[in-house]
Amino acid sequence: MTREQVNILIEETKKRYPTEACGVLFGDVTSEESVLRKIVPLQNVLESPTLFRIDPEEFLTVLSEAERHGIEHIGFFHSHPAPPNPSAADAKNMRLWPDNVWLIISSIKYGMAAYQSIDNGVKRIHMIIS
Numbered sequence: 001m002t003r004e005q006v007n008i009l010i011e012e013t014k015k016r017y018p019t020e021a022c023g024v025l026f027g028d029v030t031s032e033e034s035v036l037r038k039i040v041p042l043q044n045v046l047e048s049p050t051l052f053r054i055d056p057e058e059f060l061t062v063l064s065e066a067e068r069h070g071i072e073h074i075g076f077f078h079s080h081p082a083p084p085n086p087s088a089a090d091a092k093n094m095r096l097w098p099d100n101v102w103l104i105i106s107s108i109k110y111g112m113a114a115y116q117s118i119d120n121g122v123k124r125i126h127m128i129i130s
Contacts, residue, residue, distance in 0.1 A: 001129050009077060009112065010110045012039075012079075013110065016079065017079075018107075019044050020044050020049060020051065020078050020079050020080065021041065021052075021079040022041070022054055022077065022078040023040050024040045024054070024062055024063070024075075024077075025040075025076060025101060025103065026038040026039075026071040026072060026074060027071065038071055040062045040066075042055065042058050042062070049081055050081065051089060073100075075101030075114075076103070077105065078102075078104060079104070080104055080105070080107065082106065083106055084105060084111055084112050090102065090104070091122045094122055097117070099116070100116065100117075101116060102117075103115075113127070114126075
């Protein structure tokens with residue numbers, strides 16, 4: 001992830017506060033790493049400070065567009081009004097998308113962490129910011 005991408009995520013989190021910001025991550029995936037290429041913020045249809053839901057039609061539209069450009073869906077991002085740790089709802093949703101990266105941004109101190117669902121558990125994964 002680049003410093004510019006980090007700034008995009010922080011700005012989106014600030015812009016949406018107190019509602020949880022959310023969106024989709026696109027890039028390249030190998031057996032060793034996921035490389036973030038594109039961030040697409042989406043509307044949180046719940047307008048909630050503690051939960052998010054992406055509109056399925058909006059998601060399919062951006063997914064189709066990315067596929068036309070040869071960019072793979074690699075995950076989701078959302079913000080939390082707390083440290084960037086997955087909630088019980090996050091863990092449940094992560095199990096539905098086990099190969100995806102789930103990036104959580106704190107709307108308090110703007111720290112972030114990435115997770116994946118691995119073997120029915122949630123594991124924090126290493127992020128590199130260049």
